[in-house]
Amino acid sequence: MKRNSTEPIQITEVCLRDGSHAVAHQFTVEQVRAVTRALDEAGMHYIEVSHGDGLGGSTLQYGRSLVDEMKLIEAAVEQCSQSRIAVLLIPGIGTVHELKQAHSLGAKLVRVATHVTEADVSAQHIHFARELGMEALGFLMMAHSAPIDVLVEQAKLMESYGAQAVYVTDSAGTLLPEEVRARVRALRSSLSCEIGFHAHNNLSLAMANTLVAIEEGATRIDGSVRCLGAGAGNTQTEALIAVLQRMDMHLGIDLYKLMDLAEEVVAPIMHRVPEINKGSLSMGYAGVYSSFLLHAERAGKRFGIDPRDILMELGRRKAVGGQEDMILDVAASLHKNQ
Ligand SMILES: C[C@H](O)CC(=O)C(=O)O
Numbered sequence: 001m002k003r004n005s006t007e008p009i010q011i012t013e014v015c016l017r018d019g020s021h022a023v024a025h026q027f028t029v030e031q032v033r034a035v036t037r038a039l040d041e042a043g044m045h046y047i048e049v050s051h052g053d054g055l056g057g058s059t060l061q062y063g064r065s066l067v068d069e070m071k072l073i074e075a076a077v078e079q080c081s082q083s084r085i086a087v088l089l090i091p092g093i094g095t096v097h098e099l100k101q102a103h104s105l106g107a108k109l110v111r112v113a114t115h116v117t118e119a120d121v122s123a124q125h126i127h128f129a130r131e132l133g134m135e136a137l138g139f140l141m142m143a144h145s146a147p148i149d150v151l152v153e154q155a156k157l158m159e160s161y162g163a164q165a166v167y168v169t170d171s172a173g174t175l176l177p178e179e180v181r182a183r184v185r186a187l188r189s190s191l192s193c194e195i196g197f198h199a200h201n202n203l204s205l206a207m208a209n210t211l212v213a214i215e216e217g218a219t220r221i222d223g224s225v226r227c228l229g230a231g232a233g234n235t236q237t238e239a240l241i242a243v244l245q246r247m248d249m250h251l252g253i254d255l256y257k258l259m260d261l262a263e264e265v266v267a268p269i270m271h272r273v274p275e276i277n278k279g280s281l282s283m284g285y286a287g288v289y290s291s292f293l294l295h296a297e298r299a300g301k302r303f304g305i306d307p308r309d310i311l312m313e314l315g316r317r318k319a320v321g322g323q324e325d326m327i328l329d330v331a332a333s334l335h336k337n338q
């Protein structure tokens with residue numbers, strides 16, 4: 001592959017954060033320890049640990065965590081001799097208070113995540129992280145839902161606040177390869193900082209889209225071991241490492257160790273296998289935030305509605321992250337109109 005960047009590729013493993021959605025935020029300290037230890041031994045660059053909705057996400061609205069995420073972050077940091085621990089923060093859900101605490105426990109990087117049109121709310125958190133000496137990256141969620149010129153304008157804002165990379169985040173797993181290409185290319189030509197890419201596999205395009213993003217110059221790449229992420233999961237990390245090695249890109253991550261971790265450590269802790277099924281496929285098709293899946297299934301059960309109808313309606317209403325309460329509203333109104 002001819003890459004449009006000479007910067008090294010850095011992988012962020014997200015199974016302990018995005019995968020938190022898939023286990024209804026029920027990770028235990030022992031599970032986080034075991035996964036982090038194995039990832040560190042494999043040479044993973046960054047390991048993200050937080051509630052699925054980022055720091056401070058443990059609420060009735062988003063789902064209560066079994067264990068306080070600060071305990072999980074602390075446990076993960078203790079296991080690392082080479083990997084760096086990252087956290088996710090959505091301004092308004094998490095605050096600088098939680099960020100300071102995560103930093104004091106040893107988190108080295110924060111991804112400040114906003115809806116693709118709301119980058120302005122990230123200024124305070126990016127500035128604060130940089131003052132703490134953390135790496136601070138911007139994460140533009142639901143990147144399919146804004147025109148490319150808006151994505152570029154919003155990414156430039158994050159860069160102006162001090163973000164060292166900005167991600168195209170395909171939260172709904174709905175982008176097609178050429179749509180990823182156009183987005184990463186536009187950011188590459190307008191920004192000086194690194195570009196990242198985060199995929200969801202709802203349309204079975206996570207790997208293809210990730211390769212296109214890398215080709216266009218994205219250097220911060222996300223994956224989840226065994227696809228442990230929201231919806232149908234993310235780009236499968238161990239498969240990505242194998243594919244990149246086949247392309248002669250060697251990132252210093254041990255493939256055998258990742259394979260062992262996937263089968264022996266991650267598979268046994270999965271409550272359900274993230275797969276392309278009617279729920280996740282509907283999200284990819286309708287452009288719905290992947291973390292809505294379990295909420296829509298629960299609402300469907302409660303109101304006797306097919307979760308696909310709820311997801312399609314959420315897509316029509318262009319629901320964004322943070323509007324989890326709308327899932328119940330939609331289910332209730334579909335029930336009423338039955
Ligand atoms: C809070 C979301 O789960 C962040 C993310 O991983 C995405 O938008 O995708």
Ligand SMILES: [Mn+2]
Nearest residue numbers: 018171198230
């Ligand atoms: Mn995600």
